[in-house]
Amino acid sequence: MSVPAPLEQDALRSADLSDLLGHVHTCWDNERRSLSRQLHDSLGSSLTALTMHLGLLMQKMPQDAALQDRAVHMKQLLMQIVETNRQMQIKLWNDKLEFLGVRVALGEAVEQFGQQHQMTARCSLPEDELDCPRSHGIVLLHTLEEALRNIVMHARATEVDVIVDDNEDEVMLTVKDNGIGLNAPLAGVLGQLSGKFGLRTARERAAYLGGTLTLAPGAERGVTLTIILPKPAAA
Missing domain, CATH: 1.10.287 (Helix Hairpins)
Known part of the structure; x- marks a missing residue:
């Protein structure tokens, strides 16, 4: 053996x-x-x-x-x-996820975030409900909530953009802010998030579904968080 x-x-x-x-x-x-x-x-x-x-x-x-x-x-x-x-x-538990769908739950989370923190919060969503399993919707909402929580705590941002893309193969959530940016080198930054267990948990949840979660510097300033979840193959 x-x-x-x-x-x-x-x-x-x-x-x-x-x-x-x-x-x-x-x-x-x-x-x-x-x-x-x-x-x-x-x-x-x-x-x-x-x-x-x-x-x-x-x-x-x-x-x-x-x-x-x-x-x-x-x-x-x-x-x-x-x-x-x-x-x-x-x-x-966000009941909107159950009764109104992922699209509404994500949109209202962004709207409420902007109102609560008096911050410009824009959200771009597909016209139709996302075509993904319940498990994907839970992870997307959890990741969005964690990203917004980190923006409030660390980013010193005034604007947030949330973009959701849904195609035949995968669903992608992108969260951008105009804050102070990453305080650590980009290489291995997720692995260096000792203490930032929320994002580490989101990364592990994405990996369990076969997806990825990445952080990158924004085009001009701030941080861009992207989670990509592949859709299960049709039976």
Whole structure:
């Protein structure tokens, strides 16, 4: 029985690790989606019922200023909890991906990013819904969110352009900013992202689907992030 050469052993170990990471990420996505649905179906419905009951109670309460002030304070607190619950659901899982499709989820993520951070954020999308598996949509959205998060934290940018291309063989997402650019040499820059685990995770998720994630200096300034995911061969 022949023993694999060291290089072959490294390749097998790398492939096993990639499969393991892919499985972990899939399980993680499913768990986050499940938790988000529980927050919506259980806690969300209970909070809605409490809001309705409190509204009815306020209508029947004596017109006592102290009681009315306390009830108003309770209603405001309850509305804050409702909003916090909604934000937690979104952070755990973007339901737009499930119900409205990848195209809408990506577009709204860019629009909300621009509004939240008062930054010019442009998005170019195909006219039709992306023709790719659910797993690809999850990775594209995750990568976009991570890219936008890094722009806010590190780029000092004022403009962001997001471009999505969809053809017969692959789907590609490009995120460009006009920030300060890369602080490390381009060669091996992804491998040097010690501490930037979000982008490293996005790279591994792309690799698990047979794709690539690269960073490059912008044409004039800033950084260009590109993720390319090949489409599965038709059965």
